[in-house]
Amino acid sequence: MTAITDDVVADGSTQIIPSATPAAGLAEIRANEVSAWFGDHKVLDRVSLTMPAGKVTSLIGPSGCGKSTFLRILNRMHEMIPSASLAGSVELDGEDIYDKSRKLTDARRAIGMVFQKPNPFPAMSIEENVLAGLKLTGTRIDKDARDELVESCLVKGGLWNEVKDRLDAPGGGLSGGQQQRLCIARSLAIKPRVLLMDEPCSALDPTSTRVIEETMLELAREVTIVIVTHNMQQAARVSSQCAFFLAAQGTPGVIVEHGDTDAMFDSPQDPRTSDYVNGRFG
Numbered sequence: 001m002t003a004i005t006d007d008v009v010a011d012g013s014t015q016i017i018p019s020a021t022p023a024a025g026l027a028e029i030r031a032n033e034v035s036a037w038f039g040d041h042k043v044l045d046r047v048s049l050t051m052p053a054g055k056v057t058s059l060i061g062p063s064g065c066g067k068s069t070f071l072r073i074l075n076r077m078h079e080m081i082p083s084a085s086l087a088g089s090v091e092l093d094g095e096d097i098y099d100k101s102r103k104l105t106d107a108r109r110a111i112g113m114v115f116q117k118p119n120p121f122p123a124m125s126i127e128e129n130v131l132a133g134l135k136l137t138g139t140r141i142d143k144d145a146r147d148e149l150v151e152s153c154l155v156k157g158g159l160w161n162e163v164k165d166r167l168d169a170p171g172g173g174l175s176g177g178q179q180q181r182l183c184i185a186r187s188l189a190i191k192p193r194v195l196l197m198d199e200p201c202s203a204l205d206p207t208s209t210r211v212i213e214e215t216m217l218e219l220a221r222e223v224t225i226v227i228v229t230h231n232m233q234q235a236a237r238v239s240s241q242c243a244f245f246l247a248a249q250g251t252p253g254v255i256v257e258h259g260d261t262d263a264m265f266d267s268p269q270d271p272r273t274s275d276y277v278n279g280r281f282g
């Protein structure tokens with residue numbers, strides 16, 4: 001299959017053109033001493049974590065310990081909340097995404113997000129949904145490349161076989177699990193280097209959950225994945241790396257322990273990790 005690359009056209013927008021070069025390489029994302037506040041309320045304290053390229057990293061921990069806040073900091077969504085502030089840095093392959101010379105949209109483009117509740121544009125067709133991110137980023141694409149992109153994203157999203165004969169049907173007519181896979185396909189269309197997923201299966205039945213998990217494992221070959229999950233079995237099934245967040249009563253969230261998922265589950269170093277992964281609290 002032909003790879004797709006961006007090119008800046010005369011009017012300043014970008015155009016997607018076929019190219020012989022491979023898709024963007026796998027990227028590591030690293031948080032350095034990240035702290036976060038909502039107003040005066042500090043919710044994360046100097047959290048550092050390296051999320052390796054081409055792997056799935058799970059963020060686990062009880063409700064309210066700052067996992068979603070941390071995830072939103074990784075693609076500069078935290079700063080959209082009026083009372084929110086942060087300290088520390090986030091590097092994508094060594095480049096600080098918060099560097100003042102960098103545009104917010106660059107981070108969003110490189111680091112996609114899939115939310116807890118599937119949020120396709122319900123009245124748009126399946127095809128239009130996949131291409132929606134390109135429109136928002138002012139990306140032009142010719143018909144052949146567009147068809148190819150729609151198919152490849154739906155294949156990667158694990159949805160192609162179910163929708164290939166009805167690409168014109170509204171996205172809102174799909175089941176919850178299919179809608180979530182459509183959202184994954186939509187995220188992939190702008191070729192992110194990292195995909196953040198905030199409890200992507202919590203609104204889905206076990207069968208749909210299993211399909212999304214299989215999709216994640218496939219996707220990790222070409223995009224670094226960071227997932228927030230409350231489901232320990234899911235963390236064990238999909239991730240090779242894991243970070244356990246905890247906020248003790250009245251204190252901001254920290255990472256208690258992180259590392260290989262197998263090691264975290266089989267022989268945790270900290271008794272709090274052991275209690276959490278064995279379901280003794282949270």
Ligand SMILES: Nc1ncnc2c1ncn2[C@@H]1O[C@H](COP(=O)(O)OP(=O)(O)OP(=O)(O)O)[C@@H](O)[C@H]1O
Binds near residue numbers: 064065066070
């Ligand atoms: N928009 C916001 N305004 C003010 N406080 C917020 C906001 N979002 C989150 N918080 C607070 O920040 C803290 C961390 O919340 P966050 O949602 O990041 O935790 P979490 O670990 O993802 O929780 P859950 O697992 O329940 O989703 C909590 O105390 C929460 O009340």
